Amino acid sequence: MASDTGRDAVKVPGGARGDGAAIRVYDELRREIISFERAPGSVLSRATLEKQYAVSQTPIREALQMLDQDGLVQVFPQSRTVVSRIDVQQLNETHFLRVAVEVEVVWRLAASPREDVVARARAILQMQKALMNDTDQPELFQDLDRSFHQTLFDAVGVGTIQKMLARRLGHLLRCQKLDLPSQGKMAMIVADHEAILNAIASGDQTAAAEAVRRHLSGTINRVDALRAAHPDFFTDGKTWPVLTWAETGSEE
Template identity: 45%
Template sequence: MNFESVHLLNDLGNAVENGQGERIKRISVSQQIQDSLRARIVSLELAPGQNLSRSDIATHYGVSQTPVRDAMMKLEEEGLLTIYPQSKTEVSKIDVEHARETQTLRLSLELEVCRRLAKSGDPKAIDQARKILHLQETALSDGDLGLFSMLDKRFHLSLFQAVGIANLWQLVASRSGHIDRLRNLNLPDPGKAANILHYHRLILDAIESGNVQATDEAVRSHLSGTLETVDQIVARNPDYF
């Protein structure tokens, strides 16, 4: 990750999600473990169906089993873990129907966000998204798909921030474990990352021109990509579903 990437990501991370108020700087140990485990599950480092030992996780993070238990219970509520009492805990298989539901929610919200931006007549509203797009291009050129994926989320978050409803992005993100895993299985496919950049450019160009119809079309086409290939993804990774 280059210096510019680090600087922008730090700025975004330190920004208040809705552009107002104060950022909470301290979170509980269990929340930190939950966030870390979630990231490892979504990235597929912890694979669907993998058994997780509470004691091993506690040792990994250097904590007692209590915050690990609390974190795992929260992840079960998200549908990312399956806990069998007095038996075992497994990373949940990818639920395609849940992914479709979340995508429906995200599409409806993101269409409204981008329509507002297109109607605003303020090209500066998407300056942050333009910067992130540039960093995404660099990440792809460098072959860094991990950074590319992180910046992809930042790109969409920046659009929600631009209209002052970043809390709704957090709502979508909290439900996105299954669809995000599908995307991470799809991302290495030839041409997929370049296609994402293509649609990001189309979305920003349509917003900047104030063309609401073109904005709608670009958002719909962009967000439909992974689910249109879900049968192929499942066929290649049957043990994950």
Template identity: 40%
Template sequence: MPTLARQEFSEVRTRAQRIKKISASDQIHAALRERIITLELAPGRNLSRQEIAEFYGVSQTPVRDAMLKLEEEGLLAIYPQSKTEVSKIDVEHARETQFLRLSIELEATRQLALSHDPQLLENARKALAHQREALASGNLEQFAKHDRLFHYSLLEAADVANLWDLVTMRSGHIDRLRNLNLPDPGKAANITYYHARILDAIEAGDTASTDDAVRGHLTGTLSQVDEIRSRNPEFF
């Protein structure tokens, strides 16, 4: 694994100084998790604690703690005195997480539809606008970022934002499936289509249409899992 370029190392140090309340372990956990979720660190990839520590310019202790947390989330497989590797994608785990997320978002969006307060949707509509801009420019990384913000904004509007942490903690496998599915033709446009449907149904106070849009949206990737797996068998 290459060492950090001087500019990148400087940026990491600057962020660390600016966000003093976040421990080194938490920062490394977040950084490694993002690289796993985006498949930069692919399923089956061996990781060296020493090399990770050198990469981020820290001791091995915060790296160990970050790796243990990632193991709890099912994203790493740690074999003591042997090796640590990025876990393969667990489809059954993804299905369980999707069930949890669907249950939460169905209730949150239903409450929003019953609230008849369109101002609660302001942040979600901004996220959707940014998604459309990212789609137009072909920037799938930014598209995925604003996708997460869209769904977080819905839970925040329903005053259950803390549940996003629960969903996120379990979402490693389903998120990797989504990132494998996102480049497929029409997938990103389909996401913005459903996001618009969800917001319009909420604003109209139509709970049945809201439920239908949320279900249609959140079941999309898992309905394609066999095709995704056939294209990437080494990840499963």
């Protein structure tokens, strides 16, 4: 299944690829942030992370730098590192980019429908159908969702673009995590995926594009409601003031 971490695209500042320890810490912290095991605004102590993952300062620093690039943490030098709130501005910008790219993907697929691609995507869809009433496995449902979209990207030879996009989807994935338990949300996703595949299989480019736009806008259209329900989780792009170590009492 496709990973939401975008591991293949991970690079630390300066162009060097992160080493195995840094990638491991990055993957785990990203998963915990997206699942809200580490809530927005919570402080990440480097000393504590070093003990938790049994690694030195360097992998922790590189992992936090990568998460900072993803927009999932804010690193205040000589002060603290905190889990970012869901940035509504970044969320809208990422959504704009994602829609533009995925519309082009399905447009190309519908122009020359391939039975093998549709069959692979339908197999994933069937697994989602089996889970759409199971609220105890939202992570597995989301994994299948990412696999569905990755299958379409791979089919037109732009799978790497999906992995690059994944690095910017952290805010959206957290919104989806909040929205997924909503009544009928999983069934709506399944219905959207089915509409996308039916349009591709029939060669209807316009219907495929419209289905993707509708599908990708579901959570975005509920951001105001999600924000009202979880006001402490969101921001309009403003950052916390930079405090000194003495003021925060936190350790880096």
